[in-house]
Every structure is written in structure tokens, then in C-alpha cells.
Amino acid sequence: MLIDYLPILIIFLAGAGFAIFNVGISYFLGPSNPDPEKLEIYESGVKPDHDARLKFSVKFYIIAMIFIIFDIEVVFMYPWAMIFKDYLTITNSNFILFEMLVFMAILLVGYYYAWKKGALEWD
Amino acid sequence: MVIADFAFILVAAFVLICACVVVFHNKIIYSAFALLFCFFGVAGLYVFLNAEFLAGTQLLVYVGGISVLILFGILLTKNIEDLTSKEVSTQKIFGGLISVTFLGGLIYMVNSVDWKVSTPKPIENSPVEIGKLFMSDFLIPFEIAGVLLLVALIGAVVIGRDTDKDLEV
Numbered sequence: 001m002l003i004d005y006l007p008i009l010i011i012f013l014a015g016a017g018f019a020i021f022n023v024g025i026s027y028f029l030g031p032s033n034p035d036p037e038k039l040e041i042y043e044s045g046v047k048p049d050h051d052a053r054l055k056f057s058v059k060f061y062i063i064a065m066i067f068i069i070f071d072i073e074v075v076f077m078y079p080w081a082m083i084f085k086d087y088l089t090i091t092n093s094n095f096i097l098f099e100m101l102v103f104m105a106i107l108l109v110g111y112y113y114a115w116k117k118g119a120l121e122w123d
Numbered sequence: 124m125v126i127a128d129f130a131f132i133l134v135a136a137f138v139l140i141c142a143c144v145v146v147f148h149n150k151i152i153y154s155a156f157a158l159l160f161c162f163f164g165v166a167g168l169y170v171f172l173n174a175e176f177l178a179g180t181q182l183l184v185y186v187g188g189i190s191v192l193i194l195f196g197i198l199l200t201k202n203i204e205d206l207t208s209k210e211v212s213t214q215k216i217f218g219g220l221i222s223v224t225f226l227g228g229l230i231y232m233v234n235s236v237d238w239k240v241s242t243p244k245p246i247e248n249s250p251v252e253i254g255k256l257f258m259s260d261f262l263i264p265f266e267i268a269g270v271l272l273l274v275a276l277i278g279a280v281v282i283g284r285d286t287d288k289d290l291e292v
Contacts, residue, residue: 106269
């Protein structure tokens, strides 16, 4: 049971190893002669004259919230997709297809609303 | 099953350490990223409970969604970098007292309850079983969940639109 997750662990270790190896090898092998000019954010560009952080519009937050809504919709679709093929072959009816279409239609109403309200526009 | 126990302790320790960073770190952006890893570890704990679907949902919704929302919240808040948790938290003794009392209550509860160990074997391939239940016994709740998401979506748009003018600088 738990052994099924071994590939995930290997991926983790490979990813972490890749990052550590690359950063480490450039740290140990690369020459390091820092001077004030080199340590500037833009070595040969316009000097930053104010804070790089600026206020973003709250619209970005709406986009993120809309994203989560459709994220959760996908979560609901996943178990449905897992049984869809078996259900069709066993019962030979389209019932669960319509069931999912109703579910999606409900959310499409919200999508249409957000679209018409201009929540998806950047301006 | 010694390896499984060892892996569980490792994941649980990971969650606890990340949670401690969330609470105790001075800069809120570090707390937010620690929270991301904390969510990730909780997904691992779900795996130990044989709840693969829940683990996947946790990854998709919490790690991929809620964390981004929290990071956006930090991004959108003005001058949040100047604040440290030391400045914000004023009632340290009182708050600490309540936390310790709550922890004591929880430990007492965990120790005093006679925990039942379930005998049925864990369900293999839980998404399939959940899908079957969604399309039979829990069909109406499934559709109502869609309505709930619709309400959340419209609410997000309405609130975001209304407050847009006040918040924009």
C-alpha cells in the first residue's frame, strides 16, 4: 500500500537533489570576487529608486478566487470520470453524463455572470 | 511495518515543524510559504489514512489554490512587509495562557476517549467508490455542491467588484 508511493518519494529526492547539486556545484566551483558594482540588482542598468513592491489591484484576488472555484469543480469531476466508462458499459444509459452536464451548467451560470460583470478583465 | 511507522513520524514531524514556522516566524511571507508546506504534509498524512482522494484534493485545492490565495492576500496588502508578528501580537501572556489551556484540554480529550479501531479493511481505489456514491445515494448533495460553488463564485465577484473602488490606490 505505502510502497505505491515510493515513486513519489524518488521524484522528491531527485528534485531536491537536482536543486541542491546545481546550487552547490556553482557555489563550490564558481569564482567569487564580489564588489559593490557587481552586487547591485542590475549590474549595468538603471538603479532602482523606490521599493519594487507596488500595490496590485484587488481584481487579481478575484481571479484567484474564481480559479479555486473551478479547481474544486475539477475535484468533483474526478471521481465521476473514474466510474464513467464502467457505468456506461454496465447500465447502457447516459444518466450520469447528464448529471455532470447539469453540474457544469450550474457553474457555467456563475462563469457567465463573472464574464458579464467584467471580473475576468484586467483593465 | 516499521518503515511505515518511521515514514509516518517523518511526515508528522514535517507538518509540526512547518506549522511551528507558520506560527512563530516574524515575517508573514515566510509563514505563508511554511503554510504551503504544512498543507503538503497534511496531504501526506491523508495518504497514511488510506484516503488517496482526500490527499489529492488537499494537493489540488489547498496546496494549489488556498496557498496562492493567501500569497495573493499578502501581495495585495500594503506595507505588510514592515509589520512583524512581534509588533502585531500584543497580549502574549493572555494568548499563551489560552493556547496552553486549549492544548491541555486537547491532550486530556485524546487520552480519555476510548478510540475505536475500525475492523473493516480500508477501501481500495477510493475515488471510484466516491464516484459511485456521488452518482447514486449522494446525487442531490453533489448537485447542491455545484450550487454552493455558484454562490461562492457570484459572492466573490460581487464583493470584489463592490470594494474595488475603495481599495484601489
